[in-house]
Amino acid sequence: MDYYLKTRKAQPKTDMAKFRADIMDNGDDFIIRCELAGYAKDEIDIIATNDKITVTATKSHCEKEENEKYVHRESVFNEKSRTFYMGDIDINKITADYTDGLLSIYLPKIVNENNGRKIEF
Numbered sequence: 874m875d876y877y878l879k880t881r882k883a884q885p886k887t888d889m890a891k892f893r894a895d896i897m898d899n900g901d902d903f904i905i906r907c908e909l910a911g912y913a914k915d916e917i918d919i920i921a922t923n924d925k926i927t928v929t930a931t932k933s934h935c936e937k938e939e940n941e942k943y944v945h946r947e948s949v950f951n952e953k954s955r956t957f958y959m960g961d962i963d964i965n966k967i968t969a970d971y972t973d974g975l976l977s978i979y980l981p982k983i984v985n986e987n988n989g990r991k992i993e994f
Contacts, residue, residue, distance in 0.1 A: 892930065892953045903980040905957060910974030917976060921964045926978065929954040 893908040905926070909917060912930045920927045932951040959980065966981045 892928075892955065894928075894955055894957075896957070902982055903959070903962070905976075905978040905980065907955070907976040907978070908974065909953075909971075909976050912974070914971050917971065919967075919969055919976075919978060921962075921967050923964065924960070925956050925958045926962075926967070926980070927954065927956045928976065928978070 895906045897904045897906070905928075907928055909930050912932060916931055916933075918927075918929045918931075920929075930953045961983045963981045963983050967978065969976065969978045971977075
C-alpha cells in the first residue's frame with residue numbers, strides 16, 4: 874500500500890503566515906518537522922482529525938508601555954498555520970516533541986494487512 878501526505882497552506886495566504894516543514898517516511902510512521910523558533914511550547918497547537926493535522930503557532934505579545942509611542946509596530950500579534958492532509962494514520966497514537974525551536978510530530982501508520990475482501994451477494 875502506498876502512503877502519502879499532502880500539504881496545503883492554511884489561511885491566511887501571506888508569506889508571514891508560513892513556516893518551514895519537512896515530511897519524512899520512516900517506514901512505520903511519518904515524521905513532520907516544523908521550524909518554529911521563537912515560539913514557546915504553550916503558543917503551539919496541534920489539532921488532528923481523521924484526514925488532516927493542523928499546526929498553529931500564535932504569538933500574542935502585547936505589552937502596554939505608557940512612554941512608548943510607536944509609529945509602526947509588527948511584533949504584537951503573529952500567527953502561523955499549516956495543514957497537512959494525510960491518509961492511513963492512527964490519530965490516537967500521534968505524539969509530538971518540541972526542542973530548540975523544532976517541532977517534531979510522529980504520525981504512526983495504520984497497519985492494514987488485509988488486502989481487501991470479496992463481497993458475496
